[in-house]
Amino acid sequence: MLSTILARARTVFGRIFQVLRVTGSATNTTIIVIQRIVALTAIAALATLLLWPAPSLPRNFDLSIDLTLPVKDVSPAADSLTGLLGQSPSLAMVAHKIAMAAQDPRVHAIQITIGPACCSLIAAEEISAALRSYRRATNRTVDVFAYGFGEGTGSVSEYLIATAATHIALLDSGSFGASGIHLEMPFLRAALDRLGVSADFARQGRYKAYPETFERNDPSPDHQQMLDSLADSLYGTVTDAIATSRHLSEAAVRDAFAHAPLTARQALDRNLIDAVALDPPQQDDQRPTVTLANYERAPGPTEGKPAKMALITAVGTIGEPTADTANTSSINPTRLAKLLRDTAKQPGIAAIILRVDSPGGSVTGSAMIDAEIRRIVRKTPVVVSMGNYAASGGYWISSHASRIIADPETLTGSIGVFAGKLEFAGVATNLGVHFHTVDRGSTTSMWSSIQPLTTEQKDRLEDHIGDVYGMFLDTVADGRKLPRERVDAIAQGRVWTGAQALDLHLVDSVGGYEVAFDAARQLAGLPDDAPITIIYPRAGSLLSELRSYFSVAQASLAPSLGSIQGTADIIALLQSLNIAGAVQMSPINIR
Numbered sequence: 001m002l003s004t005i006l007a008r009a010r011t012v013f014g015r016i017f018q019v020l021r022v023t024g025s026a027t028n029t030t031i032i033v034i035q036r037i038v039a040l041t042a043i044a045a046l047a048t049l050l051l052w053p054a055p056s057l058p059r060n061f062d063l064s065i066d067l068t069l070p071v072k073d074v075s076p077a078a079d080s081l082t083g084l085l086g087q088s089p090s091l092a093m094v095a096h097k098i099a100m101a102a103q104d105p106r107v108h109a110i111q112i113t114i115g116p117a118c119c120s121l122i123a124a125e126e127i128s129a130a131l132r133s134y135r136r137a138t139n140r141t142v143d144v145f146a147y148g149f150g151e152g153t154g155s156v157s158e159y160l161i162a163t164a165a166t167h168i169a170l171l172d173s174g175s176f177g178a179s180g181i182h183l184e185m186p187f188l189r190a191a192l193d194r195l196g197v198s199a200d201f202a203r204q205g206r207y208k209a210y211p212e213t214f215e216r217n218d219p220s221p222d223h224q225q226m227l228d229s230l231a232d233s234l235y236g237t238v239t240d241a242i243a244t245s246r247h248l249s250e251a252a253v254r255d256a257f258a259h260a261p262l263t264a265r266q267a268l269d270r271n272l273i274d275a276v277a278l279d280p281p282q283q284d285d286q287r288p289t290v291t292l293a294n295y296e297r298a299p300g301p302t303e304g305k306p307a308k309m310a311l312i313t314a315v316g317t318i319g320e321p322t323a324d325t326a327n328t329s330s331i332n333p334t335r336l337a338k339l340l341r342d343t344a345k346q347p348g349i350a351a352i353i354l355r356v357d358s359p360g361g362s363v364t365g366s367a368m369i370d371a372e373i374r375r376i377v378r379k380t381p382v383v384v385s386m387g388n389y390a391a392s393g394g395y396w397i398s399s400h401a402s403r404i405i406a407d408p409e410t411l412t413g414s415i416g417v418f419a420g421k422l423e424f425a426g427v428a429t430n431l432g433v434h435f436h437t438v439d440r441g442s443t444t445s446m447w448s449s450i451q452p453l454t455t456e457q458k459d460r461l462e463d464h465i466g467d468v469y470g471m472f473l474d475t476v477a478d479g480r481k482l483p484r485e486r487v488d489a490i491a492q493g494r495v496w497t498g499a500q501a502l503d504l505h506l507v508d509s510v511g512g513y514e515v516a517f518d519a520a521r522q523l524a525g526l527p528d529d530a531p532i533t534i535i536y537p538r539a540g541s542l543l544s545e546l547r548s549y550f551s552v553a554q555a556s557l558a559p560s561l562g563s564i565q566g567t568a569d570i571i572a573l574l575q576s577l578n579i580a581g582a583v584q585m586s587p588i589n590i591r
Contacts, residue, residue, distance in 0.1 A: 057290055057298045063107050064289045065094065067161065068115030068147070071123045073357055073387050074313055089292055091123045092311055092355070095513040096534060097295055098130040102137040103529070108287060110134065112165065113280070114146040114158050121234070121409050122388045124157035126512030128241070131164035133514065141166040145281050149267075150177035154260065156238050159272075163245035169277040176267035179260040181235045183227055189217045196426020200453045202462045204469035205416025205493025214422060226494055230411070233497040237408045246271060306531035307350040309520055310343045312336075314354060314369075318361025318393045321368050331358060333365035337372040343537045344376045350532075351381040351520035353513075354401065360392030360414065363468055369397040370475060377402050381523035385516035386410040386507070391495055395506070396472060399479030403519045406498030406507040413506060415472055416493025417465045425450045480505060 069088035101107040110131070119127065131142050144165040149158045156178040162168045170176065192199065192214060199214035209223040219227060239257075243250045248271060256262065256270050264276045283289050290298075316330040343352055354373075360366070373382055377400065384390070384401040391414035398404055406412055428435065428450055435450050446457045453461065473491060477484040482505060490496075490504050501507045509515055521530055 057106060057295070058288050059106055060108050061106060061288045061290045062109045062111050063097075063101050063292065063295055065098075065110065065112045065292050067118040067127075067158075068113055070117065071119050071127070073120070073123060073355070074315060089296070091126060092513050092534070093296060094292065095126050095130045096517070097292060098127070098134050099514050099517075101295075102134045103531075107140070109141045109143065111281070111289065112142065112144045112161070114144060114149075114162060116148045116151045116158065117153065117155070119157045119161065120388060121155075121157050121160070121238075122407050122512075124160040125241075125407050125409055126514075128161050128164040129512055130514055131161070132245075135164070135166065143281075144168045145277060146170050146174060148174035148177065150179065150260070151175055152177065154179035154182060156180065156242075156257075160238060160241065162273075163242050167275065168273040169275040169281070170264045170267060170273045171280070172264050172276050172278050174264055176256070176262040176264070176272055177260050178257060180254075180257045181231050181238065183231055185219070185227075186213060187217045187219075188214050192422070196424070196430050198423040198426065198452060199420065200423055200458075201418055201420025202458060202465055203416065203418040203420075203493065204465050205418075205491060207495070208414070208416035208418050208493025211418050211420055229500070230495060230497060233500055234409055237497070237499055306533045307521075307524065307526055308348045309517065309524075309532050309534055310346070310349050310352045310537050311534050312339060312343065312352060312354050312537055313357070314394075314397065315357045315387075318358055318365045318369070318397070320362045320365055331361065331365070331369075333362070333368040337369055339537055340369075340372050340376060340382075344380045346537075349380060350524040350526065351383060352376070353383050353385055353516050353520055354398075355385045355387055355513075356390040356394050356398050357387030358391075358394035358397070359389050360394055360396075362393065363396075363417075363471075366393035366396040367471075367475075370400055370479075373397065374400045381520060383516045383520045383523065385513055386412055386498065392416070396475060399476050401479075402523050403509070403516075404507040405509050405511055405516045405519060406501055407512055408497065408499040408510050410498035410501075411495050412498060412501050413491070413496040413504075414493055415476055415487070415491035417469045417472060418493075419461055419465050421447060421449065421453075423449060423452050425452075476506075 066088075071088055071091050071094060073091040098110070101110065112131075118124075134140070135142060142165040144162045144167065146158065146162060146168070148171065149162070150156060151174070154177055159176070159178040189199075199211065201211035201215065203211060206222050207226050209219065209226065212220060212223055239250045239253045242248070243253045246253075252270070256267075256272055259266075262270070262272075264273070267273045268276055314331050314336055318331045318333060321334045322332060340352065340354070343349060376382055381402040383403045383405065384398040386394075386398065386404070386406040387410065389411040390398055390406070391412055395412055395415060425435075437445060437448070437451065439445055442454075443457050443460055445451045446453065446461065473484055473487050476482070476491070477487045480487070490506070496504065496506065498507060498510050502510050509519065517532060518528065521528060521532070526532075
């Protein structure tokens with residue numbers, strides 16, 4: 001009952017914020033009132049959790065994992081709240097609990113229910129790897145029931161998880177829609193021309209392709225080469241994993257993709273699944289089932305004192321150093337550096353795992369985080385685990401970690417620099433707006449939104465980003481112990497998959513959270529099977545993070561036309577056209 005009430009409250013609050021944002025009718029008083037209601041609701045949720053006794057588990061049970069909701073790669077305020085609030089667990093929790101189940105004699109089998117849009121490709125790879133490790137270590141079964149695979153999306157993610165199972169059942173009315181890898185990027189040149197907007201950029205790195213979003217209507221030859229390389233690597237990794245798990249040839253897997261969507265019966269005929277189910281599976285009365293949320297909250301079977309490891313997430317664009325205030329849509333370098341520093345000082349922390357899921361951002365912010373990691377690794381191991389992407393600034397902050405682990409499908413590298421602007425003089429002229437400027441200094445108008453770069457300014461900008469690119473190369477060369485010339489050859493703004501980055505020595509291993517935890521054990525001098533407890537350090541209060549549960553993700557909402565007040569808002573509107581699922585190769589922005 002409580003989880004239903006809280007879920008409905010979150011939906012209502014979300015809709016209220018959306019309406020206020022779009023209509024522009026949000027007043028400070030209104031926002032304060034809503035925030036206080038949210039705070040009270042969060043306090044009620046926390047109080048219920050504290051008073052809610054941890055469940056006792058039976059001696060023999062099946063572990064049930066519900067993947068019908070998206071699994072988020074974030075560090076939640078408290079994973080134990082997921083069951084209470086009716087929200088899906090974090091990727092770290094799923095991966096770690098599967099690993100724990102392999103050491104837990106009470107777990108007889110794992111049952112997984114998969115929905116049509118459960119996971120990103122990275123999350124699917126990590127869950128699949130965890131399940132395969134579980135099967136190898138225990139010889140126990142993993143049973144998957146799916147409502148559909150890639151229905152309406154063509155995504156291979158759900159099916160990639162299923163292939164790690166002992167037995168796959170697909171609902172009779174469901175379909176096999178997995179069709180391969182699809183990369184999609186917008187190009188805005190024609191749209192900007194119609195609006196009277198000009199793009200003016202300088203870059204270091206022949207593959208530094210992000211400015212092409214605004215400069216071109218299609219990818220350049222270098223950009224296309226990079227995209228083809230990424231698609232080939234991702235496609236090869238996925239088809240190889242599926243073929244190996246299902247005992248099929250890669251040709252058979254590719255042929256199935258080519259003929260998707262398939263009915264459940266057709267998928268069975270191709271040996272893509274093991275059974276067609278008329279109904280969802282029913283609970284076995286002979287053996288109880290325990291949900292992942294209850295398994296998380298219950299005491300574990302491990303004897304002895306486990307080692308403490310801290311998991312910190314760095315998700316979003318890296319911002320400029322500012323005051324230590326919360327911003328859930330980007331990485332505040334001041335806040336993150338302090339969190340890392342304070343965590344390293346905590347007694348008993350064996351290692352820090354930094355989960356990086358960032359396309360880049362500010363040079364200053366990236367350097368600030370990198371400097372803090374350099375200091376910490378002298379005494380405490382820091383293992384970087386890369387998520388969907390750790391590119392450009394995301395790679396900068398990773399480069400001095402004690403160990404770097406990337407998923408095979410992670411997009412990383414992008415060691416390059418760009419700087420530039422969109423110039424709106426044409427828009428202003430069309431609207432009948434005229435500007436008069438007064439300058440003292442030949443480069444003062446460099447960042448003006450109504451004047452193009454002069455030749456002198458463009459030359460100065462190119463010199464500057466050349467210097468910053470040199471700093472980037474030096475940072476990577478020092479952190480990865482590679483010759484600077486070698487780094488320059490594999491840099492050039494090029495994006496690599498994690499599998500490719502391993503061959504280039506940009507990462508140390510491929511894998512997910514569990515590989516990162518194994519590396520942390522090794523670096524901390526612990527046995528390979530040493531039990532660990534994962535803590536989630538918070539830069540803010542638990543209450544503030546609980547409150548964010550009810551908030552609307554502002555970054556996902558394009559600003560309405562009525563709320564546009566200046567150049568920054570127009571740029572934000574244009575950037576919002578980069579639809580979900582596009583491959584973002586956002587660079588370090590030196591502005």
